[in-house]
Amino acid sequence: MSSQPPRRATRADVARLAGVSDSTVSYALTGDRPISDETRERIERAMAELGYVPHARAAALASKKPSLVALHFPVGERGIDISDLNYVNAASDRAEEEGIQMLMWTHDVTDIEALRRLVTQGLVDGLILMELRQDDARVEYLTTTRLPFVAIGRTRESEELSYIDADFDAWGPMAVNHLSDLGHVEVALVSQPSEVVESGYGPVVLTESSLNAQAKRRGMTVHQVNARANIRAGREAVEQLLRQHPGITAVIGFNAPAMIGVLEELAAQGRRVPEDVSIVHFGISPEQAEMTVPAQTTISAPGGELGDVAMALLIERMTNPDSPIRHILAPPVMVDRGSTGPARRR
């Protein structure tokens, strides 16, 4: 390992060694104006020799252009999985295309004090919010701030908020119609813990209500259970559901760990999927859906699109604070993995 030089080389060091002026070095770097091949060559040699690394934060200070944004990814009860990574990577890729770095910030949604520190320290030029609540304290706080931000997800009153979100109002009907077309008339919904619903978590609230509305229209009965996000809770939930409502022919899931338990319990009871019970699962990634036995048919948002568009929205707002508020809804995508079939005859 080479011994560490005492301090990092600066543009001035490079300029001196190359025998040119400071700004020439800058321009050689950015290519913002023509440089003769010869001086460019000298500059590059000097940079290499000094191990010169431009200091992006100083550049950002001087140019007043955005260089660093954060994605607020509150890793709450459920953690981060590969499906979330689709968002994250898409957003980050989009940022890098624009020469902006994106880092993740993982504090709890409710930790407004930490958010305040992040913002008031002026460490980032913009923020993307995820896991929006219907009433979201972060949004309230950030609107009192000059920091540009957009959301993946939305609040109840979101007129003033730029966001992209999955069109959850279409999720429920998509599931109901699919199952109803297959002849199912009595189904179970294994949803998320009641705290999550009560805290006003948009996806669940919107999906549940669109599902119930459409079920009513199609004459379908829905028995809902709010299960904790673990395997055991899923087993217990489905055991009880099937005991109390033997007419159930399909389970709609919105809770990945619990649905593992549901599948376990069905297998333990000797019920086959999809011959005896059909399964549809909201919002999980292909990886999660393929992981279980059997694989699950899913209805979800289009992977990276949300992240990509969100970053584009943020960049627009950072570049031009007067750019219009945007609301974008991404339609759901259903992937059939064979876990649904015609309803068992009653």
Next chain:
Amino acid sequence: MSSQPPRRATRADVARLAGVSDSTVSYALTGDRPISDETRERIERAMAELGYVPHARAAALASKKPSLVALHFPVGERGIDISDLNYVNAASDRAEEEGIQMLMWTHDVTDIEALRRLVTQGLVDGLILMELRQDDARVEYLTTTRLPFVAIGRTRESEELSYIDADFDAWGPMAVNHLSDLGHVEVALVSQPSEVVESGYGPVVLTESSLNAQAKRRGMTVHQVNARANIRAGREAVEQLLRQHPGITAVIGFNAPAMIGVLEELAAQGRRVPEDVSIVHFGISPEQAEMTVPAQTTISAPGGELGDVAMALLIERMTNPDSPIRHILAPPVMVDRGSTGPARRR
């Protein structure tokens, strides 16, 4: 929503409004020298009126003190779960105590090009690496750089690397001794996918070898399977193991999703835990261990300690580049959740 002021207020604006000099405002903020109550009062009023927010990145530039570090958390095949969050939160808490913000960076371990961009853009003052490989290209690259970094985990040749790591050499013996004391002489090891092992992932490599060595000493036979990280793979693995080696009385796991499958398959076969088969699981979080039916006895690293110490190490290196290289090993912790018992009589 209030209309947005044209630009953010600066220290100069505050100084002008308060009728004091720029530096006085700085000192009022930092408290680095005595300020009369009266001027402090005026300054505070001015700050409030202007909605002044200090600009941390400019401050960092001027003071040459670190203000932003990144935690490289490669979210690979397995994602991030709550157990990882212990590290993340502990590190981040420690950073904030020192007035430093920590953000996460989630690119793939192998994406050195992206790492190079992160570093050469000079966006962060330091870096914590996670998920170290035995030969880790990131370490190689970063040592050619002036950027301070430390690791949670270690490489094969880690003399020059400051790290904290779990003492995996103690994991294997802890599991072997525990089971051997209970009379188990033939056990299964459901480990991670062979690519992971071949890529030289330290925890697995070290744990496996310490386990095998100790098993030999204690006269224990270990049948190892490298299962993919999903439920189905775990089911298949244990089914085959028990068929080929009916003498197996315990399963040692190092693969959370696969072990869910193992438990499912044992239940499906009517084998009870721990009466028929004992279970010990390496490296999963309490949350994961409690989630399954039955809960699993675990041997893991002490949650937040790794993150906390890693950040402390990094801060030391950033503050004083000449500080000594440190190697710290954290002893394993076993939590008995009742999934192990005396070996079934053969």
Next chain:
DNA sequence: CTGTTAGCGCATTCAC
């Protein structure tokens, strides 16, 4: 094609 100059927002040394 290249150099000079004046900042970006702040910390800090040196004065008073």
Next chain:
DNA sequence: GTGAATGCGCTAACAG
């Protein structure tokens, strides 16, 4: 107790 001056590393006019 307070102010003025200098510089962190870089960008971006303004000058040739």
